Amino acid sequence: xxxxxDQSALIAIAERLVQAAKAAGADAADAVxxxxxxxxxxxxxxxLEESERAESDDVGLRVFIGKRQAMISTNDxxxxxxxxxxxxxxxxxxxxxxxxxxxxxxxxKLARTFPDLDLIDLHVPGVAALEQSAREAEEAAxxxxxxxxxxxxxxxxxIGGMVLITSRGFKxxxxxxxxxxxxxxxxxxxxxxxRDYEFSSALHASDLESAAAIGRRAGERTVKRIxxxxxxxxxxxxxxxxxxxxxLVGHLASAANGASVARKTSFLKDKRGEKLFADGIRIVDxxxxxxxxxxxxxxxxGVAVRPLVIVENGVLQSxxxxxxxxxxxxxxxxxxxxxxxxxxxSPSPTNLHLAPGTLTPEALIAETGTGFYITDLIGMxxxxxxxDYSRGASGFWIENGQLAYPVSEVTIAGHLFxxxxxxxxxxxLAFRYGTNAPTLRVEGMTIAGH
Numbered sequence: 001x002x003x004x005x006d007q008s009a010l011i012a013i014a015e016r017l018v019q020a021a022k023a024a025g026a027d028a029a030d031a032v033x034x035x036x037x038x039x040x041x042x043x044x045x046x047x048l049e050e051s052e053r054a055e056s057d058d059v060g061l062r063v064f065i066g067k068r069q070a071m072i073s074t075n076d077x078x079x080x081x082x083x084x085x086x087x088x089x090x091x092x093x094x095x096x097x098x099x100x101x102x103x104x105x106x107x108x109k110l111a112r113t114f115p116d117l118d119l120i121d122l123h124v125p126g127v128a129a130l131e132q133s134a135r136e137a138e139e140a141a142x143x144x145x146x147x148x149x150x151x152x153x154x155x156x157x158x159i160g161g162m163v164l165i166t167s168r169g170f171k172x173x174x175x176x177x178x179x180x181x182x183x184x185x186x187x188x189x190x191x192x193x194x195r196d197y198e199f200s201s202a203l204h205a206s207d208l209e210s211a212a213a214i215g216r217r218a219g220e221r222t223v224k225r226i227x228x229x230x231x232x233x234x235x236x237x238x239x240x241x242x243x244x245x246x247x248l249v250g251h252l253a254s255a256a257n258g259a260s261v262a263r264k265t266s267f268l269k270d271k272r273g274e275k276l277f278a279d280g281i282r283i284v285d286x287x288x289x290x291x292x293x294x295x296x297x298x299x300x301x302g303v304a305v306r307p308l309v310i311v312e313n314g315v316l317q318s319x320x321x322x323x324x325x326x327x328x329x330x331x332x333x334x335x336x337x338x339x340x341x342x343x344x345x346s347p348s349p350t351n352l353h354l355a356p357g358t359l360t361p362e363a364l365i366a367e368t369g370t371g372f373y374i375t376d377l378i379g380m381x382x383x384x385x386x387x388d389y390s391r392g393a394s395g396f397w398i399e400n401g402q403l404a405y406p407v408s409e410v411t412i413a414g415h416l417f418x419x420x421x422x423x424x425x426x427x428x429l430a431f432r433y434g435t436n437a438p439t440l441r442v443e444g445m446t447i448a449g450h
Contacts, residue, residue: 004037004159005120007173010057013077014165017061020086022167026063026093028104029086030166032300032341033059033077035175040156041127043134049152051127060341063089067098073341101327102344104301109323109333110170111304114297118290119176120159121204130155133181133211140215141185146223151184151195153215162300170302176295179208183215185222194228194406196221196375200432203291221375224396228408231397231449237371238412238445239364241395242428244377245354245437249283251416253349253435255384256310256318258325258336267387267416268316276420277314280357284309285320287335287350294350294434300339305350308334320347353436357425361439364426366401372410372447373398387416411448419445 010033021029035057042050059080060073070092072085125133138153161175182199198218200209240248252268260266268276287305289295299305301323310318319329322337322345338348357364365373378392394408422443429438 004035004124005175007033007035007161007163007175009077010035010059010163011165011171011173013059013080013082014163016082017059017086018165018167020082021061021063021089024083024086024090026065026086026090026167028064028167029062030104030164030301031059031061032339033057033163034160034341035162036158036160038156038158039127039130040154041130041134042152042154043131043138044152045150046135046138048131058341061085061089062344063093064103065090065093067100067102068093068096069099069102069344070096071342071344099324101324103323104166104168105303105323105333105337107168109303109335110168111172111298111302114172114174115288117288117292117295117297119174119203119295121177121179123205125157125205130157134183136211137181137183137215137218140212141183141219144185144216144219144223146187146226147185147219148189148193149186151186151197153183154181156180164298164300164302166302172298172302174297177203179203179205181208181211181214183218185219187222188226192227194222194225196225201293203293207291225394225406225408228394228406229397230409231372231407231447233449234447235444236447237368238442238447239361239368239371239373239398240437240440240442241373241375242430242432242437242439244374245440246433246435247377248419248423248440249352249354249437250435251382251384252283252310252420253285253320253352255387255416256316256320258319258321258329258347260384261319262325262328265385267385271316272319274316275314276316276417277311277423278421279314281311281314281423281425282309282355283311283352284355285336285349285352289351289431292351292431296350299335300337300345301333303333303335303337305335308336320349322347349435351431351434353429353431354425354438354440356427356429356438359426361426361428364424364439364441365398365403368398368441369401371398371441372407372412373403374412382416389414389416389419409449413446413448414442
């Protein structure tokens, strides 16, 4: 484990690359080194089906000549010659087109301290332990009455992180671990078979849900889907289960991405400061949440990060910005630069969530009476340029304020402006994903059935 946590070699190569870039004539430069280690196994029907391990260290150099920039990367760190890479990058930058907004982050925005976010679990599970967890999850799913077979179970462990060095003196590093466990169950026979799944993901093993609970929930969800019906085309309230409700928050974040706003390819491009949701709706991005799946102590440009309220009391307050998009829009970076080794920074959310409401999901469903409760979405029919929304869906029909029977082969449609405006959250927010939301009710969507 100590070898995996030792980033000294990555720091050294990043520092040499930045120094070589300056020596080769670059006005400014930064280097990012990324470590990735993963181990995963998959079992099916009680037998080990697949075991994979991967390790990689990658490094990238970005150089600036005036308003021109270029990037170069390699995964062959052992034989990397910093001078050769730097000279090549500088030569590329000299012939690159000018970009008025490119450049390193401003000095006054850089992180000076790095909070402890508890991102690393020091216990590395062996292959046998991962296999055992997957077996337990599969056995729990198969033990649910009505489950006919397994779709497989998998368990994984990984470590990832980065080193960032800039010619302006910034030096930062972090590493995070990741544990995952998932299982798929199948119920029914022949053309009447249905399947569903469950998974858990966390940085620390102690935060991972038990294999038995994951398997049991996958089995129970699958059995409930047997013998689905179709519904008539109509307009009705639609509920989004938490595992799909987060997609609506994701659509907002994508449309509020500064890069899309600057390109004028977002339906929210002129909506900052306007009321999009009902009173009380709050959406927050928090890169500093301890043990958060997307937490980090600085962004991809070394900028200090902080919680950002994107929507407050229903009003869109901010875009997600890196330095370049902020300059283009005449604003200030929000510390949301994300990057790899071979591309420039671009804005991206971190730990994003929509705050819970006051009613339980059951109470919200009961007061609605009739509607459609969605557990799965199909397809990518969301147009973030226009805001038009259309997705295939399956779930359960609501009658008399209760889930009545499973429904499949349904399409839901609407416009994101209308969906945001009529959205009501329940009180069951749980932080299980990178983007989280409680159960959500959206009024008056078009449901295309038979």
